[in-house]
Amino acid sequence: MLIMAEKLKIAIYSGNIPSTTFIENLIEVLSGDGFIIYLFGKKKKEMRYNANVKSFPTPVSEAELVYFVIKESLVLFFRSAQLFKKCMQEVLKKSRNIKKFFRNAGFILPILNHQPDIFHIQWAKTVEQNPELFNLLKCKFAVSLRGAHINYSPLTDRSLESAYKKYFPEIDAFHAVSEAISAEAVKYGADKKRISVIHSSVKDELLIMNPEPHVKGNEIELISVGRHHWKKGYHYALDAMKILKDEGVRFRYTIVAQGEIPEELLFMLDDYKLENEVEIINGMSNEELIKLLQTKHLLLLPSVEEGIANVVLEAMAAGIPVLSTNCGGMKEAVNDRFNGYIVPVRSAKSIAEKINEFILEENEVKKDIIRNAKLTIRKEFTREKQKTGFRNFYDNVSAK
Template structure:
């Protein structure tokens, strides 16, 4: 099967959840003997055409001028589609689905669209109009979580499948997992943007510090909020307790997770964050907000604890509970390592492959 996978950005320079998932989807589809072509935007210093991990990457021009840039990207991507002539187009979010829609309309190529998070949960111009066109014309629509499916279903007359993100458990076996159930090392991994709610985690650290003077938070990631967050840390006199390490290569994340004791994800909105699955594979208890697809993964007392968004007091209470209860941390740690096996990329892509075959009516 020849597959064109459309995604706005792609590694190595872009390492968000959608980008990492797209890389793994392409790699695992190629391992299943499919001819996979990723169509994405260009990056300075990165070749516009490359073969990697058994699949092909085609990078087209992305002008960052508002609207005009997106239109140019759509046109150049459509040109790539006509050259590749795929059996099926896979769009990695609803906006990419518009390109797939035109591929179906003009060239009769079926398409699959996979909602990724912000395209479903956040507001953007023409969202309702575009989403209805893309979802109602797609041969298959996929959501990452039940919550996302419910949102997408409001705009689609067709049933929507749920397939979560995946992980590669092997990379955690290669990392040195420290079985320390008494430490007070907290980690956050993600972008430093307002929607990620990191300031509420820093406020929780301020609450925790007086009774836990040795507590330490490592913040992995970068973004527009970094300067203001660093300023908060100085104002709260937590410079010795909170470290900003910036953006790291994705291959380094497993070891950073394994070197810490608890993952906290204080987001105001989420799709289905990969870092939760990675933290589970590393055996970390999780404290995360009850938003988006997070409750599909994290069950209270089984995988960690859910808290309400924008509530530093509740975040602090759950972290403190885990600090005080090493036996509970051990139980959750072992449970998380077992539960994470369900999200193996091999299984996820097998389900995706079955949907492709259903669309094309092949075995």
């Protein structure tokens, strides 16, 4: 029998405190699971975490930052004068002016003072922005492989590409959000054997929901959720709506997306005269969203790029059928006509055809699909499964 040593100290670094919804979810999942979680990054908002989470935010305002850097410098100096010297050399090297110096020092000092066992980088671009981490910090490094940072940013950013190629071979372990994205990371020198795919998860509460499914032939309520960005493919969705409208299909389509509606979509709505059929809502809370989802018949994901879109998992759990493009890792969750629907990327025509197919589907088939979707979530995308995944992941990294 192995006796558990001290709890592992894991730094979750995303740049900001608090971070995005899914990274905050991750923090919540991990902190309840026998790890000590350290958070570093810019302080965006006052946050309260449970006792297993230790937050060391770097202040944003200049006065506070200067005080913070002096304080942290003294702590480090007394802990190890040698490390302090090395740290200052690195920071001076990368700082072009005094302002940058304080920013850079404010970033690295608290990390060196708290020495985590594993430093888990949430956004791969950090390896380009903060390579000093690798020279100064003696611990294991893990990198999450998510979305744009792997899938397309390095395509147009040569220096990012070379940073990946330089540092990826030195990373101890990678966490990939999907099989698909791990294949992309290998192209930049990530060792396939060091990559673990850990899918994200949804709350168990969603599984008990059972909204009324769509009845064959009736008017259909469609919904898409996700920020305004070209990768979400809303322009393909609107092209598809135009096709449906021309065919005389009765539908309503809601897009929930935070922020100003892009010119492109405004122009399309006007050009296609879809003002009566399409509504674009400027964001809402997760609770409101779950409520709204349950009044809809089909969740459409028209994206051209995703890891595995969480909203699709949530809809599957909550009993809303999903229609997704075959982008990123979506096929790892959705199987065409088994637990949802899949169409090729970048094809408005295919989206329109699939929606028609769904409308005319027998009610029994729809119910089967909803049932299968819930089974898929129960099997692959539960909080428990994600927890176990990360527990093994970190144990393996620290044992290396």
